[in-house]
Amino acid sequence: MSTLVAALRSVVGDDHVLTDSDLRATYETDWLRQWTGTTPCVVRPGTAEEVAGVLRACAAEGVAVVPQGGNTGLVGGSVPRRGAVLLSTQRFTELGEVDARAMQVTAGAGVTIEQLQRHARAAELDFAVDWGARATATVGGAVNTNAGGSRVVRFGTMRAQVMGLQAVLADGSVITQLGGLPKETAGPSITNLLVGSEGTLAIVTAARLKLVPWYRHTAAALVACDSLVHAVGLLPKLRQLPSLDAVEVLLPEALQAACKHLGMKPPIDPASAGAFVLVDCAAHRDPTDELAGLLSSERGILAVGAQREQLFTIRDHVTIAIGALGVPLKLDIAVPVLNLDRVVRAIRGSLRELAPNARLIVFGHLAEGNLHVNILDAGDAADALRHLVLTTAIDLGGTISAEHGIGVAKTEWLERLKGPAHVAALRAIKHALDPAGLLNPGVLLPGD
Ligand SMILES: Cc1cc2nc3c(=O)[nH]c(=O)nc-3n(C[C@H](O)[C@H](O)[C@H](O)COP(=O)(O)OP(=O)(O)OC[C@H]3O[C@@H](n4cnc5c(N)ncnc54)[C@H](O)[C@@H]3O)c2cc1C
Structure with missing residues (x-):
């Protein structure tokens, strides 16, 4: 390993090869504190040519490389495994001039x-x-x-x-x-x-x-819905809004958890509804009236300026609030929106049976049918619950990863989702581009 470290130092310079365990520590654990590994060194190249030099040096020693950006990924893909070198992209901070003609x-x-x-x-x-x-x-x-x-x-x-x-x-x-x-x-x-x-x-x-x-005029609404079915039923009319920018969903436990974490009184009593829809509109002209008109028959609040910011602060803090409560079983599924209610019912039913003391916190991106399912204190039932959630999503025409990726967390599910031909094609591409399996082995492909 000392030969490799010396080779890496000659590529990127001494300051950008970190071997000290204190310096490596933050790179070796993920944001969720769920995945941890050790790396002989963190290497921080500053140019594409230096990256190439790092990869060649690692290939010469048969050592794998795990790339890492902000390390906020939620599926364990950016954490070093089995002695791989951690390649951080921290020094690639260049921002070119904005081309306003091409946008x-x-x-x-x-x-x-x-x-x-x-x-x-x-x-x-x-x-x-x-x-x-x-x-x-x-x-x-x-x-x-x-x-x-x-x-x-x-x-x-x-x-x-x-x-x-x-x-x-x-x-x-x-x-x-x-x-x-x-x-x-x-x-x-x-x-x-x-x-x-x-x-x-x-x-x-x-x-x-x-x-x-850049739309400077914004208006948001938090709509209190009787149920997820009611929430999904809002989508056809919301989609008519030319200024529609976001349609998020928070089940009551998510609203409660984020507000509690922030030390804030919830804008609407979480217990008063079955689901909350956070709608955001953004335009070159004030969209408040069109949003208010469209939602006039719904129960909720309309929010502009600081009040709107507050709604999005709540939304942004759901994941953070859950992380502060513990390490959850975290799943990122999507299904056709008509099936959202069925998924949540199935999960609640299984929780009652398998882990009655566990805590379920669900939120997500309503328009895409994307739910972040978080289960705290799942204990021994975690594997059975993971199986239930992912199988239900697949069986209802959905996916096991809407936006977080497969990482190391869901590799064995890829074939179930995509089928053997798809996985074989991905494996052939991987083998053609990376025959020695140098880049992030163990991520994405099962048994890699
Ligand atoms: C509070 C919170 C909220 C989040 N909300 C969302 C959300 O709403 N939507 C969403 O999509 N995600 C969300 N995420 C997940 C996460 O932020 C995203 O997955 C993000 O894209 C990861 O970026 P990163 O720079 O942190 O990548 P990392 O975590 O460092 O890496 C992620 C993956 O990309 C690879 N990688 C990183 N950089 C490179 C590179 N330059 N070249 C090759 N491979 C690379 C890594 O090896 C790893 O497999 C959230 C995370 C947190 C903590």
Whole structure:
């Protein structure tokens, strides 16, 4: 290992190879404190050429590499395993000039989503993908997990924002597609292949990203619904709003947990409804009246300015509040919206039977049928509950990962979800691009 460390130092410089256990510690445990590993060293390259040098040095010693951005991933994919070298993208912080004509910008893989949003807004534009971990999560992580968040209903996931990438393949070769052409038919898109690949096919060093208009006028509503069925029933009329920017759902336990964590009185009594829908509108002109008009027959509150900010602070703190309560069984499923109520009923039923003392906290992105299912204190029933939730999602035409990825948490479920032919094709691609299995082994593909 000392030969490898010396080789890495010669590639990136002494300051960027961290071997001290105190310095390595934060890289070795994930945000959930659920996955922990050890790495001989954290290496922080600053250029694509340095990444290539790191990969070649690791390949020469037969040592695997785990890429890590903000380490906010929730499926254990960014934590070192079995003595792999941890490659941090922290030094890829370059932000190019905003091209307002093309509405695009080039961002380094280590740029945080918040830095990107600020940069775009300084040029009167905005970045479309947004979620609670924005201050820490990076462009490279978002590309590799195909991050979603709250604005997918309007702008799509990360995949829809990526115009091109610069990426270093396992053999050290560098692919650069940062021209940002909106049209090109020149074979399959390697950029598309890399989006959502969870660090298993290449190290992304930069991305050419779409920007969207920055809508300064906003209005939100928190609607108290009798049930999830009622909440889903709002979607057809909400989708008629040209300014519709987000449609989130919080079951009462989620509203309660976030408000308690923040030391805040809930804006509506959580016990007074079966589900809460948080609707956000954003436009170049004040959307308050159109939102109020559309929801006039519903029970809830309309919020603008600081009050709207407060609603989103609550929304952003649900995951944080759950994390403060313990390490949950955390599942990120999506089903066709008509089946949302069936999923939650099935989970509640199983909890009564298998873990009556466990605590269920559910919230998510209503328009995409995406629920974050969190079960605290599942104890010995955790495996059975995971099986129940994921099987129910698949059987109802859904997925086991809507936005967090497969990571190390759900590899054995991939084939059940996608079928053997799909997994075999993914394995063939992996083998072609990374024959020695150097990049993030154990993530995404079962038995890898
Ligand atoms: C409070 C909170 C709220 C969240 N809410 C959402 C949400 O609403 N929507 C959502 O989609 N996610 C959400 N997440 C999950 C997380 O923020 C996203 O998955 C995010 O995209 C991870 O980015 P990261 O930079 O932290 O990546 P990491 O956690 O460091 O890595 C994630 C994966 O990408 C790989 N990777 C990272 N960078 C690179 C690179 N440059 N090249 C190759 N591979 C790389 C890693 O190996 C790993 O497999 C939330 C997380 C938290 C903590």
